[in-house]
Amino acid sequence: MTLLAPLKHITALKFSKLSPHHIFASVASSLEPRPLPIPIVHEPAPLPPTPSEILQEIGGELRQLRQQRQLTIEDLSARTRIQPRLIQAIEEGHLEMLPEPVYVRGLVKRYSDSLGLNGLTISARVPHWAPEAATFEPTTKLQLTGFNPTIRINPLQIYIGYTLAIVCAGAVTSYLLNNAIKPPAIASNVIPPRAAGIAVVRPTNSQPAQKLADVKIGIAIQSPTWAQIGIDGTTKFTGNLQPGMxxxxxxxxxVTVNTNNAGGLLLSRDGQPAQPLGKVGQKLSTTVKVSK
Structure with missing residues (x-):
């Protein structure tokens, strides 16, 4: 709209037969401001909900039903064996406090089943998110000077660590058992049984004793028994004994004798008649003086 617009109208009407009133109305109408066109604004398409928002919606529904049934998080944890902090993270949609989506679906299914819902259907609504977007972050953090990183643990790393720990523990246990269980040492002075089935145990010192106080001790076995025999404070034999030895x-x-069958051992000194140390089946721990 310019100042020459009225002149254009006057020129157009110069040769017309209209009255001055019509000419004035036409000029006045040309001077009225015309409305500006209304711009068309295109609204942006709504953004899809984030995985956190979807999980928060699912968790809110589960929390509402849990509260309607007057169950606390601890009660639900006892039912489902899910840690309370994971239940709270599911209800509030905190992805950073949860493991990978495949594990979260299993937790949601167990949660839903405990409330009588169709856990398979509800767990299918759990979205998928990239592992780097929300990694399982325990509350434990390293407190270092000027550095405070969050420990990030991947479930696959946990599984590999547990497997290696079990293998190492099995190897260590096998090594300890192989070294702890050894066959009992056989006294070098025990001669194998002869044809008559008699084992003779000779003294360690093959040289005859020069002392007049030496006493010959004989022990005959008449029934199976276990015994530990010591001579002058030194253990000479430990093991199982059979009749006839x-x-x-x-x-x-x-002479010191420990046995679980005192009646199975007959003790003699210097060729005297042998006497049983006790009753058959009697456990006995005794010391017999032999000095003359």
């Missing part, structure tokens, strides 16, 4: 030593002070 005979043992002998030279003692100067005492």
């Amino acid at each position: 005979q043992l002998s030593w030279i003692a100067t002070k005492q």
Whole structure:
């Protein structure tokens, strides 16, 4: 609209037969401001909900039903064996406090089943998110000077760590058992049984004792027994004994016998008649003085 517009109207009407009133109305109408066109504004398409918002919606529904049934998070944790902090993270949609989506679906299914819902259907609504977008972050953090990183643990790393720990523990246990379980040492002075089935145990010192106080000790076995025999404070034999075996030593002070069948052992000194140490089946721990 310019100042020459009225002149254009006057020129157009110069040769017309209209009255001055019509000419004035036409000029006045040309001077009225015309409305500006209304711009068309295109509204942006709504953004899809984020995985956190979707999980928060699912968790809100589960929380509402849990509260309607007057169940606390601890009650639900006892039912489902899900840690309370994971239940709270699901209800509030905190992806940073949860493991990978495949594990979250299993937790949501267990949560839903415990409330009598169709856990498979509800768990299918759990969205998928990239592992780097929300990694399982325990609340434990390293407190270092000027550096405070968050420990990020991947479930696959946990599984590999547990497997390696089990393998190492099995290897260590096998090594300890192989070294702890050894066959009992056989005394070098025990001669294998002869044809008559008698084992003779000779003293460690093959040289005859020069002391007049030496006493020959004989032990005959008449029923199966376990025994530990010591001569003058030194253990000479430990193990199982069978009927018919005979043992002998030279003692100067005492003979110590520990056995679980005292009646199965017959003790003699210097060829005297052998006497049983106790009753059959009797456990006995005794010391016999042999000095003259």
